Amino acid sequence: MNNKHFKQLIAPRLLEMEQYSTSAYQHSIKLDAMEMPDNLSELTGAEILNALVELKLNRYPDPNFLSLKKRLLKKKGFESPNIDVVIGNGSDELIQLLCLLMANDGKGKLLIPSPTFSVYKILGTIHGLQILEHDLDKDTFALDTSKFIQRIEADEPSLIFIASPNNPTGNQLVKLDIEDICRACKGLVVLDEAYYEFTDSSKLKLIESFDNLLIMQTMSKTGFAGIRLGMLFGNRYAISLINKLRLPYNVNTVSQAAGIEILSCKQALSDRIDAVIQERRYLTSQLSTFVGIKVYPSEANFILVDFGNYSADLIFSRLLRAGILVKNVSSQHQLLNGCLRITVGSKEENRKLIETLAKIIL
Ligand SMILES: *Cc1c(COP(=O)(O)O)cnc(C)c1O
Numbered sequence: 001m002n003n004k005h006f007k008q009l010i011a012p013r014l015l016e017m018e019q020y021s022t023s024a025y026q027h028s029i030k031l032d033a034m035e036m037p038d039n040l041s042e043l044t045g046a047e048i049l050n051a052l053v054e055l056k057l058n059r060y061p062d063p064n065f066l067s068l069k070k071r072l073l074k075k076k077g078f079e080s081p082n083i084d085v086v087i088g089n090g091s092d093e094l095i096q097l098l099c100l101l102m103a104n105d106g107k108g109k110l111l112i113p114s115p116t117f118s119v120y121k122i123l124g125t126i127h128g129l130q131i132l133e134h135d136l137d138k139d140t141f142a143l144d145t146s147k148f149i150q151r152i153e154a155d156e157p158s159l160i161f162i163a164s165p166n167n168p169t170g171n172q173l174v175k176l177d178i179e180d181i182c183r184a185c186k187g188l189v190v191l192d193e194a195y196y197e198f199t200d201s202s203k204l205k206l207i208e209s210f211d212n213l214l215i216m217q218t219m220s221k222t223g224f225a226g227i228r229l230g231m232l233f234g235n236r237y238a239i240s241l242i243n244k245l246r247l248p249y250n251v252n253t254v255s256q257a258a259g260i261e262i263l264s265c266k267q268a269l270s271d272r273i274d275a276v277i278q279e280r281r282y283l284t285s286q287l288s289t290f291v292g293i294k295v296y297p298s299e300a301n302f303i304l305v306d307f308g309n310y311s312a313d314l315i316f317s318r319l320l321r322a323g324i325l326v327k328n329v330s331s332q333h334q335l336l337n338g339c340l341r342i343t344v345g346s347k348e349e350n351r352k353l354i355e356t357l358a359k360i361i362l
Contacts, residue, residue, distance in 0.1 A: 013125055020122055027325035029349045034167075034195075034302050036223035036272060037346035052254070061253040068251075068259045072231060075263055076204060083207060084239035087251050087259075091194060091218045091230030095119055095161070097242050098190060098214075098232075099127040102159040109187075111157035113143050113166065113173055115333035117192065120161045132157060138335055141169035141296065145177040149184045158187035165195040168329050168341040170298030178203055182210040188238065192216045197273050198280070199299035204233060211235050221301055222269055224262060227255045276301050280344045286354045290361055302343045304329075304336075312338045315360060322356045324349075 007015060022033070065087050072085055088094035102108045110124040114133035124131050134151050136143055143162075152160070160181070164173040174181065174191070182189050189212055196202045196217065204215050214234035219227065229251070232242065262269070283303055287295045294306040307315050312330040319326055327341040344350065 011128070013128065017122070017125065020119070025320055025325050026323075027320065028323035029345060029352060030325050031343040031345050031349065031353065032325045032327040032341075033225070034221050034300070034343050035225050036221075036276070036301075037344075037349060038272075039223075051257075055253050055257055057253055059253075061249050061251060061256060063248050065251050065256050065259075068256050068263075071260055071263050076233070078208075078233075080208065082236050083233065084236045085231050085233045086239050086242045086246065088230040088232065088246070089250050089252075089255075090220065090228040091192065091216050091232075092119055092123075093228075093246070093250060094216055094230050094232045094242070095190075096123050096127075097245050098159060098161075098188065099123045099129055100245050101241055102188060103127040103129055104158065108159065109155060109157045111152065111155065111160045113148070113162060115141075115168065115329075115336055116161070117163050117167045117194075118332065124159075129159065136166075136169065136173070136335065141166065141171055141335070143173040145174070145180060149180060152181065152184045156186060160185055160187065160189045161192060162189070163192040163194065164201075165199055165298070165300040167194065167300070168302070168304055168327070168332070168336065168339070170296055170300045170302060170304050172199065172201060172299055174203075175201070178206065178213070179210070182206075182213045185212060188212055188214060190214045190216060190232075194218050194221055195300035197222050198277060198301050201299070207234050211238070214238060219259065219262060222273060224258070227258045229255055229259050276344050279347060279350050283342070283344060283350050283354070286350075287357075290357065293361075302341055304339055304341050306339050308338060310361065312340050315357075316340055318360045319353075319356060324353055324356060 068087060069085055106128045108129040109132055110129040111132040111134060112120050113136050115136065121131055132155055134148055162173055165171060166173050178191060191203060191213065193202055193215055207213050207215055214232055217231050219229040280298060280301065280303065284295055284298065287303065287305055292308050294308060296304040312328060316326065316328040329336045329339050329341050
């Protein structure tokens with residue numbers, strides 16, 4: 001298979017790509033992927049089995065996830081028939097579908113702030129979109145909206161992804177200026193609110209005012225990364241286009257049922273989110289006491305830290321030797337040189353992290 005003739009049948013951009021990899025390191029404390037540190041509650045094996053039988057797993061899932069969708073729209077306060085939501089197998093699938101929709105046989109252009117969530121560029125490239133990157137401020141990682149709008153007017157992108165709060169920088173990139181961005185862009189503007197619960201800043205209501213604004217949220221960062229549920233809200237027409245492209249049974253029965261249950265357990269969820277925010281405060285202040293490292297203020301459930309003259313690779317491997325896995329983003333982007341991204345863990349995990357860092361750095 002690995003011969004020249006076979007390779008000529010495949011688009012060069014796909015041959016050049018590397019597979020998206022997640023770390024396979026041995027560890028006891030996992031602070032690399034923005035997961036919640038603890039699991040919700042303990043069901044017994046028999047209860048789980050009974051629940052699964054009731055779901056009638058011999059049948060295909062509801063292809064239009066109607067129950068889940070109805071509850072979701074109600075919970076978010078949308079009653080207008082003009083607003084719709086499509087659910088994906090994680091937001092990653094929704095990002096893929098948006099790229100597919102806007103690829104336009106090689107004529108599509110994707111504009112993203114940079115550095116940002118690496119999946120945008122990977123999926124844009126796979127689908128043959130031209131990738132336009134707009135650098136964030138080198139000291140604060142802020143997005144200069146007026147320059148970004150000039151870029152939009154000059155390059156006329158068909159698709160823009162903005163993660164706010166942004167991954168891996170942790171800051172909000174847009175507040176009300178998202179409205180000016182929507183006015184300036186002739187294509188789709190996708191606001192990725194994967195971390196909005198950690199800063200309480202959703203712009204979801206704005207989809208009622210802007211036809212080209214779609215807002216994406218996920219259940220992954222608030223405790224349910226394993227069920228893979230992402231949501232894309234927007235006007236009915238845009239959502240209908242995504243529905244045409246997605247696979248018929250993209251959200252499995254178990255995840256649909258779990259999603260419905262999760263939407264009804266509000267208090268337990270918000271208590272856990274509050275605990276993460278409190279721990280983020282603790283970690284930020286503790287990390288800030290180390291001389292020679294820079295801690296970026298975070299509105300998400302992770303913290304970006306620039307280890308300055310200490311080598312990020314060295315700190316990463318010393319932490320790993322102590323069993324603590326964080327994300328080394330140092331080589332992802334020029335502006336991230338020296339940086340590690342640390343997920344806020346449980347109380348015990350965070351204290352262990354600080355203790356261990358103190359031993360490494362002092
Ligand atoms: C983690 C993350 C996602 C991925 O969400 P899934 O629903 O787990 O696929 C999307 N966007 C950003 C910015 C993220 O950091």
